[in-house]
Amino acid sequence: MDTKNNFPKLYNATWPGIVGKGEGSEPVIPFDDLLAYTAAAEVNGVKFDGVDIGLLEPHVDINGGKDEVRRLADKVSAHGLKIGSLVAPIWAGSAMGSKESRAVFVDMVRKACEFGQQLREMGIRPFGVVRIDSSSSPADWAKDPAGNTKVIAETFREACDVAADYGEKLAAEGEICWGGMHSWRTMLNTLEAVDRPNMGFQADMSHTFLYLLGYNQPEDRILPADFEWSDRQALEEGLQTLTKALRPWTIDFHVAQNDGTVFGSGSHDKTGRHCLPNDPNGKLNIAHDAGYWLRGEDGQLTKAFKHICWDGCMFPNEVLHKQETWNDILAALISVREAHGWSA
Structure with missing residues (x-):
């Protein structure tokens, strides 16, 4: 397939095989299976360029040292893929917990950043960030909004300083299930309080979309309470405000x-419901609405990152084990690049 754009690169996520699985739910999907589906996906000659990886057991042992880093790099490169952003498994601690809990949080960030640095040095990871969240609930945060935001920001600053030692940037995930990050305004307040050059935001077209509706923070909703999904103009105006x-x-x-x-x-706590890209109940025009994030107010491309990643969690295993699913996902990513990509 001829296309004028080769950026941003198109990556798949591996954590859909873990998130929402186990603990009474469906079995975890093996890492090898997810790599195989990703590598086999193809749409008119276009394939995935790489994968974003959650440094999560049982897929990855973050304590496995250089041998584990090499094992992961070899597995991914064997499929002709690169590695992008990494998810730090910080949930054994909390960014607004006790001194000991916060120390665990920061140490897991350190381990993820060290992992990422080694992958970069191996040449398998040309770009990407380390993703974090607050590892706390909106309900706990709401007990002391100002105080808890201050503590989260302090923890994030410490984590950013650690990340800087490894040449890494941290991206806070815009998801309604994380305290201090559960609305667009609380997220913005947290980011501004952190005030570190290597601290940024991870936008997800599904998770972050729910900021419009004010889940877990009704006073911060952007769309009116009587909003109707048929009102596409109001939806687009809301996306403009959010982005x-x-x-x-x-x-x-x-x-x-x-x-x-x-x-x-x-x-996994309730959060934005990921749908397949062709779900008839989907509220987003994926290719069009991605432009609100990928283009500035002037309509020009920001080129703020060199890859984009599909994120679709908590689908039934029956769906995730169909090659057709990954082909459809790849097609959605291609549509975004055709509309908002560039050549380099």
């Missing part, structure tokens, strides 16, 4: 679809 506030912070971007509802499975 104007958070786009300047955005250093990582997930393409996704959402049906306007929340969902959780396994041990």
